[in-house]
Amino acid sequence: MTTRTEIGSIGEFGLINRLKEKFSLENSSSIKGIGDDAGVIDIGDHYLLVSTDILIEGIHFDLSFMPLKHLGYKAVAVNVSDIAAMNGLAEQITVTIGISNRFSVEAIEEIYEGIKMACANYKVDLIGGDTSSTTGGLILSITAVGRVAKDKIAYRHTASENDIICVTGDLGGAYVGLQLLHREKEVFLSNPEMQPELEGKSYIIGRQLKPEARTDIIHELADLHIVPTSMIDVSDGVASELFHLCANSNLGAVIYEDHLPIDGVTFETAVEFNLDPITCALNGGEDYELLFTISRDDFEKIKKHADIFYIGFMTKKENGIRMKLKSGSEIPLQAQGWKHF
Amino acid sequence: MTTRTEIGSIGEFGLINRLKEKFSLENSSSIKGIGDDAGVIDIGDHYLLVSTDILIEGIHFDLSFMPLKHLGYKAVAVNVSDIAAMNGLAEQITVTIGISNRFSVEAIEEIYEGIKMACANYKVDLIGGDTSSTTGGLILSITAVGRVAKDKIAYRHTASENDIICVTGDLGGAYVGLQLLHREKEVFLSNPEMQPELEGKSYIIGRQLKPEARTDIIHELADLHIVPTSMIDVSDGVASELFHLCANSNLGAVIYEDHLPIDGVTFETAVEFNLDPITCALNGGEDYELLFTISRDDFEKIKKHADIFYIGFMTKKENGIRMKLKSGSEIPLQAQGWKHF
Numbered sequence: 149m150t151t152r153t154e155i156g157s158i159g160e161f162g163l164i165n166r167l168k169e170k171f172s173l174e175n176s177s178s179i180k181g182i183g184d185d186a187g188v189i190d191i192g193d194h195y196l197l198v199s200t201d202i203l204i205e206g207i208h209f210d211l212s213f214m215p216l217k218h219l220g221y222k223a224v225a226v227n228v229s230d231i232a233a234m235n236g237l238a239e240q241i242t243v244t245i246g247i248s249n250r251f252s253v254e255a256i257e258e259i260y261e262g263i264k265m266a267c268a269n270y271k272v273d274l275i276g277g278d279t280s281s282t283t284g285g286l287i288l289s290i291t292a293v294g295r296v297a298k299d300k301i302a303y304r305h306t307a308s309e310n311d312i313i314c315v316t317g318d319l320g321g322a323y324v325g326l327q328l329l330h331r332e333k334e335v336f337l338s339n340p341e342m343q344p345e346l347e348g349k350s351y352i353i354g355r356q357l358k359p360e361a362r363t364d365i366i367h368e369l370a371d372l373h374i375v376p377t378s379m380i381d382v383s384d385g386v387a388s389e390l391f392h393l394c395a396n397s398n399l400g401a402v403i404y405e406d407h408l409p410i411d412g413v414t415f416e417t418a419v420e421f422n423l424d425p426i427t428c429a430l431n432g433g434e435d436y437e438l439l440f441t442i443s444r445d446d447f448e449k450i451k452k453h454a455d456i457f458y459i460g461f462m463t464k465k466e467n468g469i470r471m472k473l474k475s476g477s478e479i480p481l482q483a484q485g486w487k488h489f
Numbered sequence: 490m491t492t493r494t495e496i497g498s499i500g501e502f503g504l505i506n507r508l509k510e511k512f513s514l515e516n517s518s519s520i521k522g523i524g525d526d527a528g529v530i531d532i533g534d535h536y537l538l539v540s541t542d543i544l545i546e547g548i549h550f551d552l553s554f555m556p557l558k559h560l561g562y563k564a565v566a567v568n569v570s571d572i573a574a575m576n577g578l579a580e581q582i583t584v585t586i587g588i589s590n591r592f593s594v595e596a597i598e599e600i601y602e603g604i605k606m607a608c609a610n611y612k613v614d615l616i617g618g619d620t621s622s623t624t625g626g627l628i629l630s631i632t633a634v635g636r637v638a639k640d641k642i643a644y645r646h647t648a649s650e651n652d653i654i655c656v657t658g659d660l661g662g663a664y665v666g667l668q669l670l671h672r673e674k675e676v677f678l679s680n681p682e683m684q685p686e687l688e689g690k691s692y693i694i695g696r697q698l699k700p701e702a703r704t705d706i707i708h709e710l711a712d713l714h715i716v717p718t719s720m721i722d723v724s725d726g727v728a729s730e731l732f733h734l735c736a737n738s739n740l741g742a743v744i745y746e747d748h749l750p751i752d753g754v755t756f757e758t759a760v761e762f763n764l765d766p767i768t769c770a771l772n773g774g775e776d777y778e779l780l781f782t783i784s785r786d787d788f789e790k791i792k793k794h795a796d797i798f799y800i801g802f803m804t805k806k807e808n809g810i811r812m813k814l815k816s817g818s819e820i821p822l823q824a825q826g827w828k829h830f
Contacts, residue, residue, distance in 0.1 A: 151595060153594035155590060155592070155593070155594055163620060167601050169606070170605055175612065175614050181616045182617055196537065199617065200585050202630060204621055204622075204628075207623065239516045240531070245631055246548075252494055254491065256508070267512070272514065272516075273513075273519040275522045275539065276632075278543050279504060280545055293537075436567065456507070481770070
């Protein structure tokens, strides 16, 4: 009898771990395989970074509120963000698009207009790809190629005990923006005459529809002569990403509830939706900020930075991964992340 | 009023050309963009090659006759073939898989078993990827990264008049194999008791289900000190690929009907299906052989090669792209290729 294990029973990361065990690296140019934000290839004086991310209609985006140009932009940004998470800068991308005849040439050109804007913004060249028909939905699969000096690369597995945990920007906005877009879609579907109530909400809607990769931070860290001891980008929620840094570095962590950066509009809108803003900040996905650790020696250089926030520090593994609440008590952190399956 | 242009009205290559015009290369490391088998990046002493190909259920494969292990193998082989078409060897791949809960963990492991076999065979390392759910079908999007010495790269646009046109292996087998698999599927659907009639057909079925990238030829060309003046792999049919070489090199071509290499089983089975074997050889896709041109000075080195066939030569553009028939007359060649839209 053959066994049938449901993907849902082991989850996305369980599946990746199971597949990862079967593969080893044989070529001397292959430095790092499955299990970081990008694969790493030795090209002499630099490491080449290769990252790939797919966006599937009905899973990752809803064209009823995602403009095609934004979709193209976002598909590039999320891949550039993966390269940034290795402390590198993307230089090239390939774009694979799957489309049905539901889409006109003009619609596809809109997507590529967004891709082009992102290419210009992140100084990335489109160097190839593939085009295919699909039986229905739209698929965008992008691979980004970047570079980092060998002594500047930031992996997930290299944090040390007592390293300071930092996060850029603010958290939870993309998730709360998505809730708002979903609500407006429902309102529109039940009464197409209704006008959307989005006044004052453009920040969080932008966080969802047009996220930016934090390449600016990569340049700033270089200027400050800081090499993060570990780094990851926030695609599934900062709690989930912290779990990855801890698991890969074989450490625990403590973060402070009152240090989590949350934008005012994110906070207010979460409350409007009866959501806990802290939970949104911890577990809301798609912020594409950078979560990284630095040596305590580097803390002075960033402690007054307007867009980098100290949220905690790495501990021994035995301490677990915990959050210190405003009340002073500590609770174990939950990593919910995005459930694909 | 906004215009709506149907993709079908301009076709896949029309669409690619229209998109290509909007993009230019800005980074000094970007050597070649859209319009060849792989993008080309300068990494110092070598060029890095990046190629990507997507396989979508219901478009590129039918799981009723494509075993999952073969699918994994083929997805790698077609990408390694794109790198070979630049005269390079693939060293790394990333694998993006989209799956619905229709698939068990064991089924996905079957796909990765095939990927692993191909990795071992082509000496390629899996260094990353992405995993996503889909709303139904299976998607496999692979990116291959390879290398070629700068003076050995073979583009599509660099053939010269009078260069000799060569093709490896034999043509049309994958297409005729597909017709056979489709017929057996129909027979099975109408009467599940029927046994498949595939005796003596394993060669062409293998051509469809388990194609190989011709990395052996890349090694042999290196041993023979031959750098093709242009090259492409045969994914859409040799006629369509010859059109690409001619268009990119701004040349015409003559090929000889009686020089087209066709395997005996391909020939017989085509006749059984009332198909013209020559048409199958010219326009059947997915052979993944190499079509290339060489300088006349190199002809002596390959003219007795058992697996490289001289099929014609490049001419001035004004002569068009023609086939010399066995009868002695010449006809303009048609490039049908694969119609995705």
